[in-house]
Amino acid sequence: MSVTLDLTAAERERILAKAAHFSPPPHILPDGRRDLVGLSREELLAEVEAFGEKPFRAKQLWHWIYHQGVREFSAMSNIAKPLQEKLAERFVIGRPDVATDQLSKDETRKFLFRFRDHEAVETVYIPDRQEDRGAVCLSSQVGCTLSCRFCHTGTQRLARNLSAAEIVGQFMAARDAYGEWPSPKGETPRLLSTIVLMGMGEPLYNYENVAKAMKIIMDGEGIALSRRRITLSTSGVVPMMDRAGDELGVNLAVSLHAVTDELRDELVPLNRKYPIKELIAACRRYPSASNARRITFEYIMLKGLNDSEADARELVRLIAGLPAKVNLIPFNPWPGSNYEPSTPEALRKFAAIVMQAGYASPIRTPRGQDILAACGQLKSAVEQAAG
Numbered sequence: 001m002s003v004t005l006d007l008t009a010a011e012r013e014r015i016l017a018k019a020a021h022f023s024p025p026p027h028i029l030p031d032g033r034r035d036l037v038g039l040s041r042e043e044l045l046a047e048v049e050a051f052g053e054k055p056f057r058a059k060q061l062w063h064w065i066y067h068q069g070v071r072e073f074s075a076m077s078n079i080a081k082p083l084q085e086k087l088a089e090r091f092v093i094g095r096p097d098v099a100t101d102q103l104s105k106d107e108t109r110k111f112l113f114r115f116r117d118h119e120a121v122e123t124v125y126i127p128d129r130q131e132d133r134g135a136v137c138l139s140s141q142v143g144c145t146l147s148c149r150f151c152h153t154g155t156q157r158l159a160r161n162l163s164a165a166e167i168v169g170q171f172m173a174a175r176d177a178y179g180e181w182p183s184p185k186g187e188t189p190r191l192l193s194t195i196v197l198m199g200m201g202e203p204l205y206n207y208e209n210v211a212k213a214m215k216i217i218m219d220g221e222g223i224a225l226s227r228r229r230i231t232l233s234t235s236g237v238v239p240m241m242d243r244a245g246d247e248l249g250v251n252l253a254v255s256l257h258a259v260t261d262e263l264r265d266e267l268v269p270l271n272r273k274y275p276i277k278e279l280i281a282a283c284r285r286y287p288s289a290s291n292a293r294r295i296t297f298e299y300i301m302l303k304g305l306n307d308s309e310a311d312a313r314e315l316v317r318l319i320a321g322l323p324a325k326v327n328l329i330p331f332n333p334w335p336g337s338n339y340e341p342s343t344p345e346a347l348r349k350f351a352a353i354v355m356q357a358g359y360a361s362p363i364r365t366p367r368g369q370d371i372l373a374a375c376g377q378l379k380s381a382v383e384q385a386a387g
């Protein structure tokens, strides 16, 4: 095995070990009952068997929890009442509390979800303007360690990682809010049709819980959201990108935001650890990238900083040969930020150069800016209050 792989494996172990320091509290209530949400298939089976029931019960519970979205065992019509009551004595089907629920004038919706230890994260639903569908932007950590300069979450220190239950719970609570669970009469529309792991935190610094949550959400007998409808966004945790690609096979988005190490070191401090050359190399290795499933490069457009025509040409040179597209995101101001979005002229010229090179480069329209729900604006209200 080459030195590089040894180093990468050791680095990966270091990252996973560090994540353990910020692990979430176990999902056992003060009264001893255990939350079934967030358990893997195997863990649910083990719980059911330890409870003295046959394995098929685990399949039944999985269906009711993740396909039907029920919150009470009493709603599980193919389980006898005495057993429903026994289950309710030992288990719960949890959800995060909805601390706040804000609706933007453009229909973007932001939830502040609070967990049992009172930590909280923001989750955003961005409805598609044309069709009856939309994306749910999930958070993976309470705060973040990476302090990207343009990001509001980056000003919130990392309190802890979210558990698989808390990551899945955001999506399930959003489905509750939109009444998106199948009715006994038949299937309901899929308004919450895609997931983007672009909320608070760096998903690859909480890989184990994120991976577990996505496997639950992708399971065909539950929520059954295809891996093609899930995008994981990273600021460039290179050693974990390979693993995510191999194990999850979801779409990849990369927070690039600069084309020189000098500027990216400033905007995305993680770059000092994994510079652009290593990051792009990891993108070239990403297994499920193809013309049908392009890697998305996120590029926040900051006036006079990273938005010149020379920057656009260098960006095209960096990603040459990659199946990619570039999301141009005019900077979304937040309280205390000191950047400005690029001018419409600079945006237009930048996009034209990238498109002429054969890469789609949509200029993203800010969504939910009036409720601080746009890209880079999230920060748990608890912290906002603390200032």
Ligand code: SF4
Pocket: 144, 145, 146, 147, 148, 151, 152, 153, 154, 155, 199, 200, 201, 202, 235, 255
């Ligand atoms: S952009 Fe992502 S990784 Fe960077 S500070 Fe914000 S939440 Fe953290």
